Amino acid sequence: xxxxxxxxxxxxxxxxxxxxxxxxxxxxxxxxxxxxxxxxxxxxxxxxxxxxxxxxxxxxxxxxxxxxxxxxxxxxxxxxxxxxxxxxxxxxxxxxxxxxxxxxxxxxxxxxxxxxxxxxxxx
Numbered sequence: 001x002x003x004x005x006x007x008x009x010x011x012x013x014x015x016x017x018x019x020x021x022x023x024x025x026x027x028x029x030x031x032x033x034x035x036x037x038x039x040x041x042x043x044x045x046x047x048x049x050x051x052x053x054x055x056x057x058x059x060x061x062x063x064x065x066x067x068x069x070x071x072x073x074x075x076x077x078x079x080x081x082x083x084x085x086x087x088x089x090x091x092x093x094x095x096x097x098x099x100x101x102x103x104x105x106x107x108x109x110x111x112x113x114x115x116x117x118x119x120x121x122x123x
Contacts, residue, residue, distance in 0.1 A: 020096040030065045074119035081110040
């Protein structure tokens with residue numbers, strides 16, 4: 001599913017794939033771009049702990065794929081999620097135009113609260 005605010009739509013991709021990107025692809029791209037950005041800011045590509053610490057310390061940042069995003073103490077990335085519906089063939093007007101957004105689920109409602117988790121990183 002490609003989020004509504006996705007700025008790099010798959011139909012504009014010069015490296016065409018046989019299928020559109022799915023949620024796992026988008027998560028990987030988002031995570032990779034966040035690491036790259038924080039590595040650039042910290043200047044410490046060789047220190048993963050410093051990069052992750054910088055990502056957490058960044059607070060809320062604007063992710064190019066998911067919009068307003070933050071990284072919790074347990075490492076969970078929090079962002080809005082989208083409930084989508086598959087379009088009827090007559091509603092689809094271009095390649096990979098399969099979904100319409102039915103509703104946006106705020107990040108604080110889409111993911112389990114930190115207080116309900118058992119991650120030792122959050123303690």
